[in-house]
Amino acid sequence: MNSTRLNILLLLLLLPLSLCFSQKSIDEEILIPTNDTKLFANIRGSDSTAPIILYLHDGPCSPLGVPFLKAYAGPQLEKDFIMVYLHQRGIMKSLRVPDSTHTISNYVDDVFYVVKYLKKRFNGRDIVLFGHSWGGFLSYLFILKHDNEVQKAVITCSPTNVEEMTYRSIEMLLDWAEETENQEARDEILPLEYISFKENPEDFEIMGKWLRRAYGGWHRNMSTEKVYSVIDYESNFPAWFNEQKKYEKILRPEILQINLSDSLFQLKTPLLCIAGKEDVDVPWEMIKNDYEKYGGEKSFVLFENSHHMVFIDEEERFVEVVRSFLSGK
Numbered sequence: 001m002n003s004t005r006l007n008i009l010l011l012l013l014l015l016p017l018s019l020c021f022s023q024k025s026i027d028e029e030i031l032i033p034t035n036d037t038k039l040f041a042n043i044r045g046s047d048s049t050a051p052i053i054l055y056l057h058d059g060p061c062s063p064l065g066v067p068f069l070k071a072y073a074g075p076q077l078e079k080d081f082i083m084v085y086l087h088q089r090g091i092m093k094s095l096r097v098p099d100s101t102h103t104i105s106n107y108v109d110d111v112f113y114v115v116k117y118l119k120k121r122f123n124g125r126d127i128v129l130f131g132h133s134w135g136g137f138l139s140y141l142f143i144l145k146h147d148n149e150v151q152k153a154v155i156t157c158s159p160t161n162v163e164e165m166t167y168r169s170i171e172m173l174l175d176w177a178e179e180t181e182n183q184e185a186r187d188e189i190l191p192l193e194y195i196s197f198k199e200n201p202e203d204f205e206i207m208g209k210w211l212r213r214a215y216g217g218w219h220r221n222m223s224t225e226k227v228y229s230v231i232d233y234e235s236n237f238p239a240w241f242n243e244q245k246k247y248e249k250i251l252r253p254e255i256l257q258i259n260l261s262d263s264l265f266q267l268k269t270p271l272l273c274i275a276g277k278e279d280v281d282v283p284w285e286m287i288k289n290d291y292e293k294y295g296g297e298k299s300f301v302l303f304e305n306s307h308h309m310v311f312i313d314e315e316e317r318f319v320e321v322v323r324s325f326l327s328g329k
Helices: 003-022 065-071 073-077 104-121 134-145 162-179 183-194 203-211 224-228 234-257 261-266 284-293 315-327
Strands: 026-033 038-045 052-056 082-086 127-132 152-156 271-276 298-303
Touching: 026 104, 038 104, 052 104, 052 134, 065 073, 065 082, 065 224, 073 082, 073 315, 082 104, 104 127, 104 134, 104 234, 127 134, 134 152, 134 261, 152 315, 162 183, 162 203, 162 234, 162 284, 183 203, 261 284, 271 284, 271 315, 284 298, 298 315
Parallel strands: 052 082, 052 127, 127 152, 152 271, 271 298
Antiparallel strands: 026 038, 038 082
């Protein structure tokens, strides 16, 4: 065998080995420093050279936001991207902070520190911001403040004006009550049309009762066993649910004051906006109206068979839509 043929044979034998090394998987648990605390993140992916998606979970302060995605669309996305599952300030595995630091501006600043860390950790690689519900709300706020820091944004079932969202939800709940001839629901929901949630925050409890029931509720296709199978901190859950209630109460007055609708025209980061047609928590028509105001390159996808958890209700389609958007197809 001549030397040329020998070299070709050796190259062919070594090629699979080199591909194996170049596509090394990653699964790290780290604490990322901010200006006043440290945030826990799990970084996972099949290929350590893949594009990076920073996931901002729903809530606020939900200890289930990360497990929901990890149990469903997350593992599929990990095949093509590095998924960064961030535990937001003061909850889950992130370090505890004083109650007074649970402010929206601090949550947005935290995202900046995480993006900065990831760019350094991955040698300046582009970051995609993926926010669901409250996490999408934070994504909009982050882009408003740092429009050039991330390459693209995937924002799913997220409001830009929470007070308007509550009234749109009430309208949709009343429509559902009429469609299903649920007189009890109608009697309890109808008075909410004429109150101010800023003055009567306890009315959120009444509203929440029917949000959990209308159109089967956000959890209608969720398997509790599947979600709990990805959780590695079950013993902390009772305390973490109490923390969620506490910090939701702290954040609620500030959240109700924010209206981003008139600022969206300023944004230029390419956006994929996703909504669920049966989502009573964040009604899709409101999302579409605000999407139309967005100033940058954009794409809107309505999931016809989804409630608030589109990556559970239509998992395969969700992954396909996100992959297509991020690959530029």
